[in-house]
Ligand SMILES: Nc1ncnc2c1ncn2[C@@H]1O[C@H](COP(=O)(O)OP(=O)(O)OP(=O)(O)O)[C@@H](O)[C@H]1O
């Protein structure tokens with residue numbers, strides 16, 4: 001088996017420390033301005049969330065930032081959780097930015113039916129189409145995923161505006177599909193609510209006041225809690241391996257901890273362990289990334305070689 005060089009998340013991924021919502025740098029945030037009106041006062045953004053206001057748009061709803069995007073979007077798998085608001089008259093309030101990244105920006109959305117109807121919090125992941133977006137995943141992960149039409153392949157290769165839009169849409173669609181598959185397989189991932197072009201709406205992992213769950217990298221679990229998180233991680237990775245999948249960018253930065261539950265996020269590049277020529281290498285790197293973190297906290301079971309072998313065997317490759 002060829003050994004893939006160990007790579008932890010880039011330093012840019014490591015700059016946000018304990019429990020802070022990071023990178024509220026408004027100018028970098030791509031917004032859907034055309035559908036946006038300034039929201040009225042009653043809904044306040046949760047503490048720590050930036051609130052970038054926008055000028056009025058007369059086509060917008062009477063309240064909220066935009067009409068719910070439910071109508072016309074691709075919907076997540078059934079059974080649909082009860083909490084998902086599907087009413088066509090619902091409106092979305094954008095409460096602020098959870099995180100801006102090089103490849104996508106994640107926003108907190110409050111979707112509600114006006115006048116006290118049902119409501120739910122959502123995380124909107126918007127893939128960037130801008131020239132300045134740097135998607136480190138475009139290279140290796142796209143193998144075996146090319147679209148059939150050569151005009152579109154050429155546009156993506158040349159990074160024309162059209163090509164960038166296509167690429168961003170492909171990544172959003174890929175993550176939406178993987179979340180659906182994993183959800184149905186019983187892996188703890190956010191429920192994929194809907195897909196609309198380059199925007200993926202998913203279950204918000206956090207509390208009702210809009211405070212997002214911390215990443216594993218920001219937590220300091222010990223004893224039984226550490227053991228429980230490790231068990232949950234192994235369960236998730238084993239189930240994925242049985243489905244022939246590896247996360248492809250797994251690290252303590254792409255695992256959220258909410259009420260003792262470990263939830264895996266950020267899955268656009270999930271790879272087919274067998275079908276992708278680099279699949280086994282990605283699996284090994286995932287294993288090393290998470291084992292290192294748990295081993296550094298004293299968990300002796302976090303032995304990368306043993307876990308890697310176990311997962312290969314789950315994927316019928318061992
Ligand atoms: N469903 C969610 N619920 C709560 N917070 C979320 C959710 N999805 C993403 N986040 C927050 O947004 C951050 C970025 O999300 P994600 O990792 O999916 O995007 P990304 O653009 O790939 O970011 P990065 O490049 O930092 O990995 C997460 O680390 C987490 O803090």
Ligand SMILES: [Mg+2]
Nearest residue numbers: 253254265266
């Ligand atoms: Mg991430």
